[in-house]
Amino acid sequence: KLLQRKQKRALPMPPSPPADPLIGHLRIIPEHDAHLFFHQLSKTYGKIISLRIPRRTLIILNSEKAAVDLLEKRSSIYSDRPTSDVMSLMGFVSNIVLFPYGENFRRHRRLLNQYFHQKKCLSYQRVQVQEARRLLLNLARSPEKFEDHLNRYSAAIILNVAHGHQVQEEDDIYLRIAQDVEYAITHCAPPGSNLVDLFPFLKHMPSWMPGTFAATQARLFRPVVDRMHDYPFEDAKRKLAEGTSLDSLLSSELEKINREGEDYIYSAQDIKGATAIVYIGGVDTTFCTLLIFMLAMVLYPEAQTMAQKELDQLTGGTRLPTFADRKSLPYLEKLVQETYRWHSSVPGGMPHRCMEDDVYEGMFIPKGSIIITNIHAMTRDEDVYKDPHKFDPDRYDRGEPYTVSHFGFGRRICPGRYLADANVWIAIASILTAFRIESLTNDAGKPMYPSEDFESAITSRPKPFECRITPRNNDLLT
Numbered sequence: 472k473l474l475q476r477k478q479k480r481a482l483p484m485p486p487s488p489p490a491d492p493l494i495g496h497l498r499i500i501p502e503h504d505a506h507l508f509f510h511q512l513s514k515t516y517g518k519i520i521s522l523r524i525p526r527r528t529l530i531i532l533n534s535e536k537a538a539v540d541l542l543e544k545r546s547s548i549y550s551d552r553p554t555s556d557v558m559s560l561m562g563f564v565s566n567i568v569l570f571p572y573g574e575n576f577r578r579h580r581r582l583l584n585q586y587f588h589q590k591k592c593l594s595y596q597r598v599q600v601q602e603a604r605r606l607l608l609n610l611a612r613s614p615e616k617f618e619d620h621l622n623r624y625s626a627a628i629i630l631n632v633a634h635g636h637q638v639q640e641e642d643d644i645y646l647r648i649a650q651d652v653e654y655a656i657t658h659c660a661p662p663g664s665n666l667v668d669l670f671p672f673l674k675h676m677p678s679w680m681p682g683t684f685a686a687t688q689a690r691l692f693r694p695v696v697d698r699m700h701d702y703p704f705e706d707a708k709r710k711l712a713e714g715t716s717l718d719s720l721l722s723s724e725l726e727k728i729n730r731e732g733e734d735y736i737y738s739a740q741d742i743k744g745a746t747a748i749v750y751i752g753g754v755d756t757t758f759c760t761l762l763i764f765m766l767a768m769v770l771y772p773e774a775q776t777m778a779q780k781e782l783d784q785l786t787g788g789t790r791l792p793t794f795a796d797r798k799s800l801p802y803l804e805k806l807v808q809e810t811y812r813w814h815s816s817v818p819g820g821m822p823h824r825c826m827e828d829d830v831y832e833g834m835f836i837p838k839g840s841i842i843i844t845n846i847h848a849m850t851r852d853e854d855v856y857k858d859p860h861k862f863d864p865d866r867y868d869r870g871e872p873y874t875v876s877h878f879g880f881g882r883r884i885c886p887g888r889y890l891a892d893a894n895v896w897i898a899i900a901s902i903l904t905a906f907r908i909e910s911l912t913n914d915a916g917k918p919m920y921p922s923e924d925f926e927s928a929i930t931s932r933p934k935p936f937e938c939r940i941t942p943r944n945n946d947l948l949t
């Protein structure tokens with residue numbers, strides 16, 4: 472075994488750009504849009520790259536094949552996560568995203584699977600259809616606020632099925648709490664990417680030391696994060712006592728805690744953590760995907776026309792689509808898949824951690840390496856997709872494959888993917904049936920196309936843009 476280990480360690484690591492002494496590649500890794508930088512590096516150094524920063528090795532995977540070969544086919548050693556001190560300081564303590572691979576991870580995964588496995592998600596279709604209709608009415612009423620409406624849609628479904636809460640038209644307290652938490656997360660930087668995470672010892676330094684900014688911020692934001700965990704739980708307890716609960720993850724779990732008490736395998740803390748992460752993992756990702764779809768429709772009107780023709784043929788223009796129609800809408804399916812591929816809403820993926828020394832294609836991957844799944848590079852891989860920057864649903868007729876990377880990999884694959892995919896599909900199908908989405912025009916009637924710019928933290932969305940959203944058939948909007 473010792474010999475094997477020595478033989479592995481004698482192999483070269485994946486290629487890297489030149490490094491500085493001591494700090495390695497720390498200086499060249501940008502704080503923002505690292506996925507673009509890593510993609511660029513892959514053009515010079517190959518699709519698997521290693522970077523060194525103090526106390527850590529990063530292995531960047533820029534190809535879907537490598538990610539599947541390692542994170543899925545060897546999932547028993549690639550399903551760990553690097554720790555995030557910032558997120559723990561902020562109060563995300565019972566949060567599956569941050570759990571190392573082990574018993575707690577498995578317990579939480581089982582809990583989420585109970586509520587979000589493929590068949591269970593069929594029971595949420597009624598809520599999804601109802602929220603899609605409300606989305607259309609909101610878009611008809613104030614099309615210029617399309618961002619707000621898409622955000623509300625994405626939140627309303629999660630809050631209904633996970634928290635048992637029905638979003639209010641005005642000033643909803645759940646949305647307000649979530650907004651505060653979103654602000655907190657974006658101001659503390661994504662896990663693994665800031666100084667406190669790279670040098671965990673910094674969090675014990677006084678907060679005036681340079682470089683400890685994120686830790687101070689994290690502590691400041693703690694009450695906001697605590698509220699996201701505590702408020703829904705207390706609210707659900709109250710509703711259960713009053714007999715006014717809606718069926719949801721939270722109400723079912725509370726009933727089990729009440730029934731089984733201390734013997735129940737999930738504690739109040741577990742349930743609070745699970746509902747919080749379903750919100751954090753599920754709302755912004757869905758919202759960003761829908762914004763990406765809107766931008767694609769403005770920039771690629773022909774794809775939109777094709778999808779609308781297909782929808783009109785099926786529905787006769789007299790009704791809105793339902794989930795039962797999905798199989799009969801092949802062009803729409805390609806358009807949805809192309810939305811996932813064209814621009815991923817989680818372009819840098821979530822980091823995994825390798826638990827054993829490993830060898831892949833003759834390259835050594837040391838135990839403890841952080842594995843970055845560069846989904847952006849995978850879905851824009853020129854060896855797989857012709858003109859990858861182009862939004863082109865017809866590419867799949869030429870034999871190009873649907874991407875499998877947008878929901879991540881292996882035992883860490885997104886547990887909410889069935890719910891998410893249905894949220895995205897019914898929203899897109901409904902919007903395209905009811906509205907035409909177009910660029911604004913200048914005084915001479917020429918289209919003023921928005922630029923294809925994105926802003927990214929963990930999730931990525933188009934920079935704010937304007938468009939014209941006009942009803943195609945008012946009868947569908949009553």
Ligand code: HEM
Nearest residue numbers: 567568749752753756757817821878879880883885887891
């Ligand atoms: C279009 C929407 C969504 C996208 C693009 C998306 C994407 C992802 C990705 C890329 C990961 C990382 C997987 C990995 O580590 O390899 C992930 C993890 C996760 N997602 Fe999603 N997601 C979406 C919606 C949802 C929804 C609706 C939920 C909740 C119901 C959810 C809950 C989670 C959780 C809890 C994790 C962490 C899993 C773990 O660490 O084991 N996501 N998602």
